[in-house]
Amino acid sequence: MLLQAEHVTHYFGGLCAVSDFNLNLEHGELVAIIGPNGAGKTTIFNLITGVYHATQGSIRLGDVELVGKTSNEITALGIARTFQNIRLFKELSVIDNVRIAQYGQMKYGTWEAMFHLGGYQTEENRSIENAMNLLEVFKLDSVADESSKNLPYGMQRRLEIARALATHPKVLLLDEPAAGMNPSEIGQLMDFIRWIRKEFDLTIILIEHQMRLVMGICERINVLDFGATIATGVPKEIQNNPRVLEAYLGEGAEV
Amino acid sequence: MATIPLEGTTWRTRWKARWDGLMAKRWMLPVLLVVGFALSFAIPQFNLVNQYVQLILIYIGINVILTTSLNLVNGYMGEFSVGHAGFMSVGAYISAILTTQLLPKALLPYLFPLEVLAGGLVAALVGLVVALPSFKTRGDYLAIVTLAFLMIVKSVFENIEAVGGPRGIPGIDKLTTLPWTFFWTILAIWVIRNFVYSRFGRGVLSIREDEIASDLMSVNTRQVKLQAFVISSFFAGVAGALFAHVLQFISPRVFDIIKSTDILIMVYLGGIGSIAGSIIGGTIYTVLLEILRPLGMWRMVLMPLLLVILMIYRPRGIMGLREFRWFVPLHDLIGTKLWRRKKEASDAPAS
Amino acid sequence: MSTAEVLLSVQDLDISYGNIKAVKGISFDVHEGEIVTLIGANGAGKSSTLRGISGMVPYHGKISYRGKDLHKTAADKIVAMGVAQVPEGRGIFGNLTVLENLKLATWQRKDKVEIARDFERVFTIFPRLKERLKQLGGTLSGGEQQMLAVSRALMSRGSLMLLDEPSMGLAPVLVREIFHVLREINQAGTTVLLVEQNANMALRVANRGYVLETGTIALSGTASELLGNPRIKEAYLGG
Numbered sequence: 056m057l058l059q060a061e062h063v064t065h066y067f068g069g070l071c072a073v074s075d076f077n078l079n080l081e082h083g084e085l086v087a088i089i090g091p092n093g094a095g096k097t098t099i100f101n102l103i104t105g106v107y108h109a110t111q112g113s114i115r116l117g118d119v120e121l122v123g124k125t126s127n128e129i130t131a132l133g134i135a136r137t138f139q140n141i142r143l144f145k146e147l148s149v150i151d152n153v154r155i156a157q158y159g160q161m162k163y164g165t166w167e168a169m170f171h172l173g174g175y176q177t178e179e180n181r182s183i184e185n186a187m188n189l190l191e192v193f194k195l196d197s198v199a200d201e202s203s204k205n206l207p208y209g210m211q212r213r214l215e216i217a218r219a220l221a222t223h224p225k226v227l228l229l230d231e232p233a234a235g236m237n238p239s240e241i242g243q244l245m246d247f248i249r250w251i252r253k254e255f256d257l258t259i260i261l262i263e264h265q266m267r268l269v270m271g272i273c274e275r276i277n278v279l280d281f282g283a284t285i286a287t288g289v290p291k292e293i294q295n296n297p298r299v300l301e302a303y304l305g306e307g308a309e310v
Numbered sequence: 311m312a313t314i315p316l317e318g319t320t321w322r323t324r325w326k327a328r329w330d331g332l333m334a335k336r337w338m339l340p341v342l343l344v345v346g347f348a349l350s351f352a353i354p355q356f357n358l359v360n361q362y363v364q365l366i367l368i369y370i371g372i373n374v375i376l377t378t379s380l381n382l383v384n385g386y387m388g389e390f391s392v393g394h395a396g397f398m399s400v401g402a403y404i405s406a407i408l409t410t411q412l413l414p415k416a417l418l419p420y421l422f423p424l425e426v427l428a429g430g431l432v433a434a435l436v437g438l439v440v441a442l443p444s445f446k447t448r449g450d451y452l453a454i455v456t457l458a459f460l461m462i463v464k465s466v467f468e469n470i471e472a473v474g475g476p477r478g479i480p481g482i483d484k485l486t487t488l489p490w491t492f493f494w495t496i497l498a499i500w501v502i503r504n505f506v507y508s509r510f511g512r513g514v515l516s517i518r519e520d521e522i523a524s525d526l527m528s529v530n531t532r533q534v535k536l537q538a539f540v541i542s543s544f545f546a547g548v549a550g551a552l553f554a555h556v557l558q559f560i561s562p563r564v565f566d567i568i569k570s571t572d573i574l575i576m577v578y579l580g581g582i583g584s585i586a587g588s589i590i591g592g593t594i595y596t597v598l599l600e601i602l603r604p605l606g607m608w609r610m611v612l613m614p615l616l617l618v619i620l621m622i623y624r625p626r627g628i629m630g631l632r633e634f635r636w637f638v639p640l641h642d643l644i645g646t647k648l649w650r651r652k653k654e655a656s657d658a659p660a661s
Numbered sequence: 662m663s664t665a666e667v668l669l670s671v672q673d674l675d676i677s678y679g680n681i682k683a684v685k686g687i688s689f690d691v692h693e694g695e696i697v698t699l700i701g702a703n704g705a706g707k708s709s710t711l712r713g714i715s716g717m718v719p720y721h722g723k724i725s726y727r728g729k730d731l732h733k734t735a736a737d738k739i740v741a742m743g744v745a746q747v748p749e750g751r752g753i754f755g756n757l758t759v760l761e762n763l764k765l766a767t768w769q770r771k772d773k774v775e776i777a778r779d780f781e782r783v784f785t786i787f788p789r790l791k792e793r794l795k796q797l798g799g800t801l802s803g804g805e806q807q808m809l810a811v812s813r814a815l816m817s818r819g820s821l822m823l824l825d826e827p828s829m830g831l832a833p834v835l836v837r838e839i840f841h842v843l844r845e846i847n848q849a850g851t852t853v854l855l856v857e858q859n860a861n862m863a864l865r866v867a868n869r870g871y872v873l874e875t876g877t878i879a880l881s882g883t884a885s886e887l888l889g890n891p892r893i894k895e896a897y898l899g900g
């Protein structure tokens with residue numbers, strides 16, 4: 056078992072955003088979490104990555120308990136994510152966005168940083184090299200020196216994924232990667248997600264409202280409503296589940 | 311000489327081309343440093359400029375140290391500290407006590423660098439104590455905590471009779487010389503610039519942009535914030551020590567909120583998140599204050615007015631978020647270009 | 662439709678950010694009572710066009726609304742003239758509550774009774790908002806924020822609505838609901854200029870459409886023409 060969530064519950068004041076959520080993720084799987092707006096999907100990502108600490112329950116990566124750890128510790132353990140509302144470092148260049156995410160991999164200390172001694176120069180050179188190689192994979196190497204805020208939306212989404220991968224994750228959490236993409240771009244994104252999964256040996260959890268993407272690439276789907284899991288299963292089962300149809304897809308949905 | 315196209319260009323683009331040409335010559339920087347250092351000895355030695363100008367040069371150096379170090383916290387990191395005068399006073403008092411009470415007079419000129427270092431270190435330690443609670447949680451407590459700190463240090467010094475209480479410490483030897491000022495200024499700029507262009511510095515920038523995202527991208531935000539704040543306090547202490555030994559008299563009133571405000575103005579005038587901006591801001595403000603001195607009280611009306619005008623036309627200050635290329639390490643400046651060239655070279659034979 | 666009065670006219674619109682030319686001389690009209698949609702790939706210049714119309718970015722060219730040139734008109738004046746909008750990135754006030762956000766949208770309306778009725782209407786469309794009147798806008802989920810942005814545009818009762826991807830981040834049920842509402846408000850007399858990635862849905866509610874490619878209009882026509890066009894199918898409808 057790579058990632059395991061057990062009885063995870065979270066309250067915002069009196070509002071129960073996630074209740075008794077369970078998830079077992081094997082190495083290499085691609086699982087989706089879907090559900091109506093405000094069902095608690097993003098909150099689950101926030102709980103896994105330590106932005107919020109679960110009110111109850113446990114989340115483990117391998118044998119390591121994540122609840123109570125800080126975000127940067129969790130990222131260092133191998134979980135990275137993207138954001139529903141893009142959260143790039145806007146004023147900074149594309150390459151710096153990626154290089155910031157290498158922080159946990161770099162080794163030199165404060166004194167070496169203050170006097171540019173020791174491992175500083177070699178590590179910095181390697182950092183640029185690695186960042187550019189990664190950007191090339193995402194076809195972003197030509198805009199490496201632009202401020203990230205000047206990129207068109209689609210490129211910003213790609214940069215978010217590139218930045219997440221720069222932390223060398225085992226598990227990648229994608230929060231609505233297809234938002235703001237048109238159907239043909241979504242098609243490309245599907246191929247792309249399949250490819251990075253293989254290339255970077257990733258286990259992926261995906262939140263998405265674009266059913267074509269979810270049904271097209273995910274092996275298992277977890278449906279949430281009002282914080283509670285209302286269905287789990289393979290895409291075929293979910294598409295025909297009456298509760299899912301009613302709460303989320305709507306009658307006569309074309310998926 | 312490289313030819314600059316003159317036809318069809320405005321004076322602006324022409325000057326920009328000249329400027330860019332100058333900035334491209336990176337060997338100029340070490341040359342300027344050596345010349346500057348030599349001058350800092352020569353000027354007092356041969357009285358190349360009068361005493362008054364020499365004094366202003368020293369104040370420029372001190373103010374540049376203060377501005378650069380505060381810029382690390384307020385500009386690069388995007389927090390808001392108003393306590394810089396407080397850290398400065400710690401450095402000033404520690405070194406002044408060493409000079410006037412503890413160290414043998416004969417050795418003073420030789421021990422002066424150690425005094426400055428001691429002032430900086432104690433200020434750094436105090437900085438750590440202030441930073442620990444302020445950075446425990448996310449949020450904007452720093453302004454309030456540093457304001458409280460500023461008032462506390464002031465009343466602490468006011469109430470310790472051994473350091474003169476409200477009257478302060480008079481008769482401090484004038485140990486701050488032009489060469490020493492030059493040395494410490496360059497050291498401050500160099501260390502802070504080095505820090506900014508390191509993984510920690512990028513962490514500092516990312517905290518300004520989005521602290522939660524920064525944490526999620528593996529940056530140890532708490533550690534990075536502490537580092538930046540401690541380095542910043544250290545150099546404030548250094549500046550305080552230099553200041554005490556040129557003013558020759560310090561009292562708690564010298565380091566009040568007005569002093570902090572002066573430093574803030576220099577930072578926002580020169581430009582947030584910029585070493586070059588800090589140097590420009592510190593220099594212009596010091597010089598302006600002197601030029602406008604005859605205006606007396608009106609100065610206090612004119613300076614804020616200037617600042618307001620600047621904020622309207624250049625809200626991030628003169629150099630806001632921009633940098634002289636001289637100050638950017640080579641790999642950061644041309645790393646991406648080198649990578650592209652290397653790639654082209656390796657692609658070419660393959661096809 | 663073309664017999665109706667021209668409500669919004671855009672001529673030779675040029676928008677650039679520094680060296681980047683985002684919109685290169687496009688012209689189009691929106692007639693009273695129409696739904697017109699702008700579709701196109703990422704970075705084609707759709708949002709920039711809307712930002713130009715609402716006075717948020719400087720531009721060259723001529724944009725007129727009800728015959729009045731908007732070039733010298735400030736953004737808030739344009740809103741006051743009856744141009745409501747859902748901007749890209751939603752533009753809600755994160756530190757205000759849901760209720761405060763909604764009330765702000767009605768600041769220039771005097772008709773108390775109608776306002777109350779409009780509150781009820783958006784609450785019927787988005788019951789979630791009614792449950793969360795006191796929650797801060799910034800803590801809403803992505804989709805809830807989108808609901809709030811759309812509600813605000815509805816509440817301001819403009820006669821022209823500029824919508825930048827109103828369906829973004831909404832669950833499938835709600836996406837259909839949004840398009841349904843669009844048709845409704847349109848029948849009630851509001852003219853709509855709609856930017857959508859979901860070109861399929863957009864073209865089904867729209868009367869006419871323009872296809873933007875790298876800042877120019879590559880194609881235009883009635884919605885059904887565009888829906889039937891094989892090139893559009895290939896590029897924007899996902900084959």
Ligand SMILES: Nc1ncnc2c1ncn2[C@@H]1O[C@H](COP(=O)(O)OP(=O)(O)OP(=O)(O)O)[C@@H](O)[C@H]1O
Pocket residue numbers: 067070072090091092093094095096097098099139796800801802803804805830
């Ligand atoms: N900080 C917070 N304070 C109070 N309520 C919150 C907070 N964060 C989220 N919520 C509420 O918790 C619920 C779950 O939010 P979450 O962001 O997880 O939804 P989601 O499933 O991601 O929805 P969407 O599909 O719209 O993005 C929402 O109703 C939201 O309003």
Ligand SMILES: Nc1ncnc2c1ncn2[C@@H]1O[C@H](COP(=O)(O)OP(=O)(O)OP(=O)(O)O)[C@@H](O)[C@H]1O
Pocket residue numbers: 204205206207208209235678681682683701702703704705706707708709710749
């Ligand atoms: N603030 C900005 N600064 C610099 N360039 C920008 C800015 N906003 C947009 N651009 C550029 O202008 C071009 C058009 O952008 P615009 O946002 O209008 O596209 P769009 O059609 O709305 O795309 P999307 O579907 O991704 O929202 C893009 O190349 C983009 O990079």
Ligand SMILES: [Mg+2]
Pocket residue numbers: 096097098139802803804
């Ligand atoms: Mg969400």
Ligand SMILES: [Mg+2]
Pocket residue numbers: 208707708709749825
């Ligand atoms: Mg857009």
